[in-house]
Amino acid sequence: MKKDTSRKTITESDVAKHAGVSQSAVSRAFTPGASISPKTREKVIKAAEELGYHPNLLARSLVTNRSNIIALAISYLENPFYAQVVRELSQKLRESDRHILLFSAPDGNQPDPDLEKVLRYQVDALILTGTKASPDLKDQCRKAGVPIVQINRKSDLSGISTVCGEDFEAGQIIAQHLLDGGHKRFAYIGGTEGSNTSRIREEGFRDALAKAGIKDVMVRYGANKFEAAAIAVRELLDSKMPPDAIFCASDYMAFAAMDVARNEYGLKVPEDVSVVGFNDVPDASHAAYNLTTYSQPAGALVDEAVKLVDELIENPSKRAQRREVPGELIIRTSSRQKAA
Amino acid sequence: MKKDTSRKTITESDVAKHAGVSQSAVSRAFTPGASISPKTREKVIKAAEELGYHPNLLARSLVTNRSNIIALAISYLENPFYAQVVRELSQKLRESDRHILLFSAPDGNQPDPDLEKVLRYQVDALILTGTKASPDLKDQCRKAGVPIVQINRKSDLSGISTVCGEDFEAGQIIAQHLLDGGHKRFAYIGGTEGSNTSRIREEGFRDALAKAGIKDVMVRYGANKFEAAAIAVRELLDSKMPPDAIFCASDYMAFAAMDVARNEYGLKVPEDVSVVGFNDVPDASHAAYNLTTYSQPAGALVDEAVKLVDELIENPSKRAQRREVPGELIIRTSSRQKAA
C-alpha cells in the first residue's frame, strides 16, 4: 500500500535522495551558472520533474536577500492609463523573472496605510504611480535599502526617484496647438490640486498662453476620475463665458469632457469646443473620441522606471534621480486646427 | 564614532537585545493571540519602533506554510471589467492582510508559460480570470495543495472551482428584452471561441430566440478587445441583412459596437440598431454610451471567489465548486424598448 504523499511539500532534500546526490547539488542544478556537471544537473532535473519539485523562492530570498518581488502601489485602476502601467510593468519584469506585488491604493492624495506593510514582504523595490508614500515609509525604505521610484508624479519628498513625461513642455505645446487653432477661451482640468505633475502641465500651458497675451485660464480638478471630471466640465460649460478649448490632464478625463459637451450640452467637438487629453491611452484613438492628446506612453515610462530601479538596486548609495521620457503631440479630430 | 548601521537588516534578535527579552518574545509580540504579557509586548513594540523593525513575512511563511500571497492571473487589463476585478480583489484581500502577486497573461486562449512559475512563490491560492491554467499547472497546484479559483469562466478542467454570473439566464433575459423591443435580426459578439462563458451566454440568447421562432443569429468574436470587436461589428453591418440588435459578451466590446455603428455607419443607437453589453462596468453608465447591460458586478464575483478560496484553503480535500453570482438586466438607452 502506497503512502499518500500528495500533500507533502517536496524539498531539495527529497529531490537529492531521489537523484542520489547531495542537497547542495540540487540547489546548484537550479542556480544558473553554478558549478555543477551537466550529468549531475540532468539527473537532478529528471528527479525534480518526477517528484514535482518547485524551488521555494521565499526560502531562497532569506539567504540571497532578493525576493524577485517588486511592489507596485497604484490607484485609479479604472483609468486606462494606470491599467496600462500595470500591464507594461508586469510584462517588463517577467524578462528578469520578477513579479508585481500589488498595493491598490484607495484614491485620494493621502498615502495608503496598507502600504506601510510593504517592507514585510522583502520587496526588492517599490514603484509608485497615482499615489504616494508617507514620509515615514520613505525613511523606512531608505533604511532597508529598498529603492522607491515614482512614475508620472514628481515627488515633494527628496530621496524619491521619479520618471515623468515632459510635463512643462507638453503644456506649452498643447497651448500653442490650441492657439494655432484660433481658440480664445482656455480651460484646464487637472488631476488633483496636490499633484505636482498636474501643476507643472498647467504651468507650461499658462506659460505659452501668457506669451500670446492670454492670462485667463479657467481651472478645475477632475481627480483623474470620470465622474469628477464630468462635474468639472459642467461647471466650465455653465459659466458665462464657457471655454472653447479644454486641456485635460489625462485622456480619461478628456473622454468625460467630450461626453458631457456632446450629450449634455449638444456641443460639437471640435467645432464648438476643442478637447485635448494627455497620455494617449489605447482608447484615445477609438472612433468615439479620436482624441488629440500628448503621447506619453506607459511602456516608455515603465521601461525607464525599471532601468532606474535596477540601477538603484545595483548601487544603493546612488542619489535619487529625476528622469524625463519624451513624448509628442498626437493631433486627431477632437481639436480644431484652423481659426473658427 | 558611530558605526553605520543603516543598511543592516533588523531582525527579531536585534529587537530582543534592545528590549532585553528573548527572541521568541519578540516573535510573540507580533503574533496576535500569542501568549505574552502586555508589559513585555509593550517593551518589544517600543524597541521595534526605535530600531525600525519589520517582521519578515517570507521567513515566517517558511514555518507557517502561509505566505499571505494570492496569485492573480489575468489578461485583458485594458478592458475595464478586468481592471475592476484587480481593484476589488486587492481591496477585499487587505481585510485579511493578504496581497496580490500579479501574473498578467498575454491575451489569447493558451495558458501563460510564465504562470508555470507561480508555485515557486508559495502562494496560498491562485485566482484566474480572462486566462486559463495549463492541465499540468492544475495538477501541480493540486499536489501542492494550492487551490485554484476561476472567475468568470467555466473551466473545461475538472478540479478547478469557478465563480461565474448567470450566463445562460442572462442570455435568455437579454434576448427577451430585445424581442420585446420589436427587433428582428439578432447578432451576438462573443469573447473568444474557446470560452465557455461566451458560449453559454450565446446558448441562453439562442434559446430564448428559438422559443420565439427565431433560429438565425449572426455570430462573431471580438476577443474581449476593442479593435477586434470593431472589426466584428463592421462585418455584421456590412452584411446584406445587417442586425438591428447586437448583444456583446462584454461592455467593452459593446462600446466598440456603438462607436462603429454611430461614427462609421451613421446609425443611431438604439433607433437603427440596439446594443446590449455585459458586466455593467462603471463606464457603461457614462452619457456617451448609457449602455443597456447585464449587471455582473466584479465586486460580487470577487467576494464569492475569496470566500471560496478560503473554504478551499481551510479544507483542501473539498471538491471543486461551481458558484453562480446573481445579476440583473440594467436597461438604459442603448436598446429600444418598443416595437420599431
Place this chain on the structure above:
DNA sequence: CTGAAAGCGCTTACAG
C-alpha cells in the same frame, strides 16, 4: 565538480 555544515529570520513545541 561535489558534499557537509553553517546560517538566513522566523515559529512553535517543550520545559520551566
Place this chain on the structure above:
DNA sequence: CTGAAAGCGCTTACAG
C-alpha cells in the same frame, strides 16, 4: 508568561 532549541527550505563559503 518566558526562554532555549529545533527546524522551515534554501545558498554559499569551505574543504576535498
